[in-house]
Amino acid sequence: MRPRLLRIAYRMLGSLAEAEDIVQDAWLRWSRADRDEVSNPAAFLSRTVTRLCLDHLKSARVKRESYVGFWLPEPLIEVAEEDGAVEAEDVSLTLMLALERLSPLERAAFLLHDVFDMPFAEVARAIGRDEAACRQLAARARAHVRSERPRYPLKGNEGEAIARAFFDAVARNDAEGLKAMLSENVVAYADGGGKKPAHLNPIYGRDKVLRLIAGLAAKPGDPPRWVQAAVIDGLPGFVAFDRWGTLQTTALAIEDGRVAAFYTMRNPDKLARVEDWLAREPRSGPGLH
Numbered sequence: 001m002r003p004r005l006l007r008i009a010y011r012m013l014g015s016l017a018e019a020e021d022i023v024q025d026a027w028l029r030w031s032r033a034d035r036d037e038v039s040n041p042a043a044f045l046s047r048t049v050t051r052l053c054l055d056h057l058k059s060a061r062v063k064r065e066s067y068v069g070f071w072l073p074e075p076l077i078e079v080a081e082e083d084g085a086v087e088a089e090d091v092s093l094t095l096m097l098a099l100e101r102l103s104p105l106e107r108a109a110f111l112l113h114d115v116f117d118m119p120f121a122e123v124a125r126a127i128g129r130d131e132a133a134c135r136q137l138a139a140r141a142r143a144h145v146r147s148e149r150p151r152y153p154l155k156g157n158e159g160e161a162i163a164r165a166f167f168d169a170v171a172r173n174d175a176e177g178l179k180a181m182l183s184e185n186v187v188a189y190a191d192g193g194g195k196k197p198a199h200l201n202p203i204y205g206r207d208k209v210l211r212l213i214a215g216l217a218a219k220p221g222d223p224p225r226w227v228q229a230a231v232i233d234g235l236p237g238f239v240a241f242d243r244w245g246t247l248q249t250t251a252l253a254i255e256d257g258r259v260a261a262f263y264t265m266r267n268p269d270k271l272a273r274v275e276d277w278l279a280r281e282p283r284s285g286p287g288l289h
Helices: 002-013 016-032 041-065 093-100 104-115 120-127 131-148 158-172 175-181 206-217 272-280
Strands: 182-191 225-232 235-241 247-255 258-265
Touching: 002 016, 002 041, 002 104, 016 041, 041 104, 041 120, 093 104, 093 131, 093 247, 104 120, 104 131, 120 131, 158 175, 158 225, 158 235, 158 247, 158 258, 175 182, 175 206, 182 206, 225 247, 235 258, 247 272
Parallel strands: 182 258
Antiparallel strands: 225 235, 235 247, 247 258
C-alpha cells in the first residue's frame, strides 16, 4: 500500500521528499484512527494522502511563484526493463508539467480516477466534492493533458541509444549531428533552482537551442562526463557531470525518432536521491564514460 500512496503523493506534488512526509503523516493518522469506523483502510489512506496533498499545494503554489527559474519535478530514477525498453509511465515528466497548469482539485480528480483507477464515488469523498463535480474536474483536466501523452512509444534499446547519441553530440558540440537529432520546434528546459547556473526560461526552437549548446561548449572546462542511461519519470535520459563537475540529469521527450524536448535538472536540492541511487549502482560514478 505504501508504494501506491507514495505514487499518489509524488504525482500530486512533484517532490519525493514532500511525498514521503505526506505518506508518513497519513500513516500516523491511520495509527490514531478508530479502526471500527474504517471499513476500507486502503481508501482511508488514499483519501487522507489526497487531502494532505491538497492542503500542501496551497502553500506550495506560493513558493513556486518565488522559485528562481523554471520549476521541474524532482527526477524519479527508475530501472529500465531487462531488454532496455522504456515503457510509458502512468504519468511521465511531460504530463506532470501539464498537471502543474491545472488547479489542485482538477489534478487530484484526474490522477485519482484516470491514473489510479479510483471510482468517482471515492474520488468525491477524497476531495470533498460531489460525483458530478468530480467528473467535470476530471474531464477538464483530461482535455488539458490529452495532447501531452506520449504518442511515439520507443522500442527495445531505442531510448538509451538516442540518449547516448544526444549526450555525445552535446559533449562534442557536433552542430550537424544535433541538427539532425533535434526536432525543429525542440524546447530546452532547465532547473537550477537558483543554486546552479541554468537558463531561467525555456529555450524554443532548434536554432536557439543549438546556439545555447554552442555557447556552453565555448566556456572553459573539461568535457562533460557520462555516468549512465536512466529512465527519468518515464522518459529516456541519462545522468552526467557537466564540464564543471556538476551532477545533472537529462530526460528526453522523443517524437518520431527526434528529440522534441529535453529537461535538465541541476538543482542540487532535487538531486540528493540521485546521488544516493548512484552510490548503490555498481556501474555508476564520475569516472565512467
